[in-house]
Amino acid sequence: MISEKTISRLTNYQTLLRQQQSMGTSHIFSHQLADLARVTPAQVRRDLMVIGYSGNPRTGYHVGDLQESLMQFFAFSTGIPTVLVGVGSLGRALLSYFMTGRSNIRILAAFDTDPVKTGRSISGCRVHPMTRLRETVADLTVTCGLITVPGTEAQKVVDALIASGIHGFVNFAPVRLKVPPTVFVENLDVTSSIEKAAFFARSYSLKTQEEQTHE
Amino acid sequence: MISEKTISRLTNYQTLLRQQQSMGTSHIFSHQLADLARVTPAQVRRDLMVIGYSGNPRTGYHVGDLQESLMQFFAFSTGIPTVLVGVGSLGRALLSYFMTGRSNIRILAAFDTDPVKTGRSISGCRVHPMTRLRETVADLTVTCGLITVPGTEAQKVVDALIASGIHGFVNFAPVRLKVPPTVFVENLDVTSSIEKAAFFARSYSLKTQEEQTHE
DNA sequence: TTCACGCTGTGACAAATTTCACAGCTAGAC
DNA sequence: GTCTAGCTGTGAAATTTGTCACAGCGTGAA
Structure with a gap:
């Protein structure tokens, strides 16, 4: 069984790849995709394992092919x-x-x-x-x-x-x-979601103030 | 450090408790709150540990007091x-x-x-x-x-x-x-989120069809 | 008062998820 | 052809998250 989190990330990769392709990128490395998605390169490689697409150690992933694989995996080609x-x-x-x-x-x-x-x-x-x-x-x-x-x-x-x-x-x-x-x-x-963001905002904000005080 | 998921659930409890209070409920057991939030009773008790509020083995949690504790924890009393x-x-x-x-x-x-x-x-x-x-x-x-x-x-x-x-x-x-x-x-x-829901919808739908075929 | 039921709080355990680390490979340099 | 740098794919370890199970307790009954 494939996890919800993995699916969320895969849909995100799809979006990012579409953007990259429209910008003319033909190949992409796991660390580049990871930077865009704000995850680790290892996470990207793990996730891509589940759709069965293999990259090339020297050139990375072919953007077009990878998108094709994702499309096929999600079977959303018709919307x-x-x-x-x-x-x-x-x-x-x-x-x-x-x-x-x-x-x-x-x-x-x-x-x-x-x-x-x-x-x-x-x-x-x-x-x-x-x-x-x-x-x-x-x-x-x-x-x-x-x-x-x-x-x-x-x-x-x-x-x-x-x-x-x-x-x-x-x-x-x-x-x-x-x-x-x-x-x-x-x-x-x-x-x-707003309540959640507000909670962490507060906690980060307090932490930041503390650190400034200690300096 | 307290996890994002815990915070999400706590905000959810808060909402549910507000509803319950407006319905006149004065006390609630972990399994009741769990049913409302669609989680396990153990999860509820674990989550409530972090805000330091203690329930009563015989009467459960006092809805008003618990809400008060949550408010204090989130420090959102003023919105x-x-x-x-x-x-x-x-x-x-x-x-x-x-x-x-x-x-x-x-x-x-x-x-x-x-x-x-x-x-x-x-x-x-x-x-x-x-x-x-x-x-x-x-x-x-x-x-x-x-x-x-x-x-x-x-x-x-x-x-x-x-x-x-x-x-x-x-x-x-x-x-x-x-x-x-x-x-x-x-x-x-x-x-x-829609893409994610669509993916699982498809997968559950296919699974359901398979099971009906095997009967 | 004493008893017993059924809940809470929590250590220990289990499952899920992420990260590490490295073998193996491939394109380009020479 | 041979070498090498630096990537991928993936077992294994680490971390995070959730569940189990039970000791301990408070309340209502008698």
Whole structure:
């Protein structure tokens, strides 16, 4: 079994390699990729082991080939089909970001309970009423659901999407969802992340002050 | 040294306890909190060790007291003062979410380079021109910076904020920032998270299909 | 008061993850 | 062709993180 952390880093490498390729880099060493990704060179080599791509001791990794291998590993060559549920301010922000299509994320449909928001398109994405979620999703081949509803609604939304056959979610609501073991949830809780950053900020800040005092 | 994961879980407990308290729960056992947070009871007890709060073998943890201890540990009783840089669609979404103030995050000021956006308020938060970042931040006591600018701008923005004395960041741009060891960065890369969820969705989905075939 | 149940707190253990360190290889120099 | 510098790939060690299991204790029952 391959770990979450490894997958996160691999997606990151993919992004970085795309940037490098557009800058005309044809070959790259593990330590260079490591610098870009802010990890150790050994970590890069370990990670690349799992996708089976081999570099060359003298020239490093061929950027194009490595990207190809990553694409194949992730099987995302045609983009990632998703649906978004909850067209609040965050939902709209995500629509506006992803519908302009600079990434390989495709939002195929959006849903909301509010009749004011449904029936029209936002950033070019059709917003359907929540009641038609099941039938609409059944017609599409969706890999991942984006949950941008209030915390109180999140559980019933994932339940419905799981019933429609979706196995992966990114949950922006500040609750922990209850899902069967065949379903993956990535929690993106902004508040929690800010609290975390604030905690370490404080601790680093205090440490810095102490050191300055001792000098 | 206390780990990032522990801090994440502690902030989560805090949120859950707040909910429980508003529901009138006065005492809670480690296994109950564990169920809410989707972790093991042992994990909860271990985590609570670090803040020094002790429960009672017969009645569990006192919700109010525990919350108090967590507050004290995080020293967030007055809220977390932040600034936001980059008033694009995501920046506006965060402003609209946090300025309504149901959390302890306080966005004290926003910044953008676009003259169209500066000089006015969005969701009740004043948007300043980027050129006045340094002086404005110096006047405030800010713990954490929220980076919602395009990837190409992110590095120069954090550099400026670090120079203004900020030690913690939540970075929404899809780049890895280069910061000194006295600065903490929490990366919230939505694209990367969706890719990760999509990968595991696919793998779980395939596994489920296989199992059904074998039956 | 005494007893017993079932929880907490924690040392010891197990698993996961990262880093080390080095054998083996390959392209370029000569 | 031969040599060499410096990389990759990978076992093994180290570190980090999570779990187990149980001694010890506090509360309510009798």
